[in-house]
Amino acid sequence: MALISVVVPCYNEEAALPLFLDALRTTAAELRAGFDCETELVFVDDGSRDGTLSVLRGAARADSMVHYLSFSRNFGKEAAMFAGLQHARGDYVVIMDADLQHPPSMLREMVSVLRTGEYDCAAARRVSRTGEPPLRSFFSRRFYRLINRISDTEIVEGACDFRMMSRRMVDAILSLREYNRFSKGIFSWVGFRTKWLPFENQERVAGETKWSFWGLFVYAVQGIVGFSTVPLVLVALLGVLLCLGALLIVVYIIVKTLLFGDPVGGWPSMACMVMFMGGVQLFCMGILGEYLAKTYLEVKRRPIYVLSETDEDKKIGEF
Ligand code: UDP
Ligand code: MG
Numbered sequence: 001m002a003l004i005s006v007v008v009p010c011y012n013e014e015a016a017l018p019l020f021l022d023a024l025r026t027t028a029a030e031l032r033a034g035f036d037c038e039t040e041l042v043f044v045d046d047g048s049r050d051g052t053l054s055v056l057r058g059a060a061r062a063d064s065m066v067h068y069l070s071f072s073r074n075f076g077k078e079a080a081m082f083a084g085l086q087h088a089r090g091d092y093v094v095i096m097d098a099d100l101q102h103p104p105s106m107l108r109e110m111v112s113v114l115r116t117g118e119y120d121c122a123a124a125r126r127v128s129r130t131g132e133p134p135l136r137s138f139f140s141r142r143f144y145r146l147i148n149r150i151s152d153t154e155i156v157e158g159a160c161d162f163r164m165m166s167r168r169m170v171d172a173i174l175s176l177r178e179y180n181r182f183s184k185g186i187f188s189w190v191g192f193r194t195k196w197l198p199f200e201n202q203e204r205v206a207g208e209t210k211w212s213f214w215g216l217f218v219y220a221v222q223g224i225v226g227f228s229t230v231p232l233v234l235v236a237l238l239g240v241l242l243c244l245g246a247l248l249i250v251v252y253i254i255v256k257t258l259l260f261g262d263p264v265g266g267w268p269s270m271a272c273m274v275m276f277m278g279g280v281q282l283f284c285m286g287i288l289g290e291y292l293a294k295t296y297l298e299v300k301r302r303p304i305y306v307l308s309e310t311d312e313d314k315k316i317g318e319f
Contacts, residue, residue, distance in 0.1 A: 002037045004111065004164075005093045007084030009077050010043055013098040014050040015206035017043075020098050021059055021066070027104040028065060035111050041066045043098075044084045047074035053309070060311040072308040077210075078181040079305040081161060085170055087310075094164035099204040102162040106199060110164035113195045120192035123163035125156065127198040136213065143220045150230035153189045155223070156196070163187065163194075178226075179298050182219075185227040225290050232291065235284040242280065 006024065010017065021041075028039035045053045045068060056068040069083055081095055092114055096102045102124065110122035129137045144157040161183055165173070172190040187194075224231065 002035075002092065003090040004031060004037050004039045004107070005088030005090030006039060006041045006107075007081060007088055007093060007095045008041065008043045008098050009046055009080030009084065009095075010048060010052050010056070010098045011046040011074060011077070011080070011210055012048045012050045012052060013207055014048070014052050014055055016099045016204070017052065017055045017059075019205050020100055021063075023100060023104045025063075025065075027107055030108060031111065034108065035115070037092075037111060039065060040088075040090060042084045042088050043068040044080040045070040046077065046080040047071045057311075067311045069307055069311075070309040072306040075305045077161075078183055081183060082174075082181060083305050083307070085174055088170065091167050092164050093167070093170045095161045097162070099207060101202045101204055102160070103199065103202060106162075106197060107164070109197060113197070114164060114166055118193065119195045120166040120169040121163055121187070121194040123187070123194050123196055124160055124199045125196045126158040126160060126201050128201055129158075130201055131203065132201070136216070139216075139220075143223075147220075147224055147228065150224070151185070151228035153185050153227045155184050155188060155227070159184060159187075159196070166192075168192075177304075179300075179302060179304060180222055180226055180294050181304070182223045182226040185223060189227070221290065222294075225294050229291070231287050235287050238280065238284065242277075 008020070013020075024039070024041060031037045031039055043056050043059075043066065045056055047070075053068075053070050056066070056070070059066040060068055067087070069087060071080070071083070084095070085093060092111065094107060094110060096104070106124060113119050113122035129140070132140075141157070144155060147155050169190060169192045172192070173186055176186055176190070
């Protein structure tokens with residue numbers, strides 16, 4: 001009998017969890033009946049401040065299918081997914097949000113795709129962005145266009161973390177131990193054949209989204225820095241272009257001085273040039289700094305998360 005692990009990162013999902021648990025119990029029964037698969041649920045409490053942990057404790061006590069890990073503080077969804085994948089024991093592992101935005105009914109479809117043996121991953125892909133603020137959709141599209149142009153790793157637009165993977169794909173993902181994790185890139189980087197399953201965006205059942213516009217922006221920058229070094233090349237290119245421009249201006253000034261003499265003047269233009277160059281240099285240093293900062297965080301080799309409690313209560317400590 002195959003085992004399916006459902007990894008669920010949860011941050012302040014007290015309100016949504018009971019509904020999620022109900023839905024997943026139904027789905028687990030369907031999977032057992034239709035596909036001869038057992039299901040385990042691996043919840044990762046990402047340092048929630050509400051009653052998420054006590055809901056999980058109760059669920060684990062009542063139901064042997066439920067397991068949970070709890071972080072010592074909020075480490076972010078990426079860390080929570082990593083921890084969940086590490087602790088999942090299934091032959092197939094699926095990552096799902098706790099807010100039921102990822103329809104559990106799709107699990108059956110995903111299992112059938114993986115069962116064929118042709119694919120190692122069945123991933124959901126949002127086909128519409130209804131219900132999303134137009135400005136956010138606009139910047140999302142720009143982001144995908146940009147990152148796909150400058151990165152060798154393909155980042156599919158609308159792809160979300162809702163995907164079922166084979167054991168060997170999960171092991172490949174776990175072998176990437178980087179601290180700055182950008183899953184959309186990592187899933188694609190490890191390769192393997194992925195089947196895309198379209199789905200409509202669902203409304204959250206309860207609670208609210210944790211993503212602010214600024215949060216998404218920082219996440220986008222992390223994705224670019226993590227999967228492309230093209231910005232560094234662009235900065236170097238910008239330097240070369242500015243040097244060439246400066247050379248042209250030098251020639252122009254020499255010729256002008258020879259022809260018309262050198263009446264004093266040109267201070268305003270000089271001031272503009274100094275400001276412009278100062279700005280360009282700071283901008284380039286900022287880009288360099290972004291890579292340097294990420295390198296700094298990587299070389300510290302800090303653990304990706306710290307556990308404070310699990311349902312087995314054996315593996316407390318750091319990973
Ligand atoms: N999440 C998490 N840690 C965080 C933020 C979010 O584990 O720091 C979880 C959250 O509980 C949910 C999933 O990640 O299960 C997706 O979050 P959310 O619904 O806020 O994102 P959205 O669906 O709006 O993109
Ligand atoms: Mg959500």
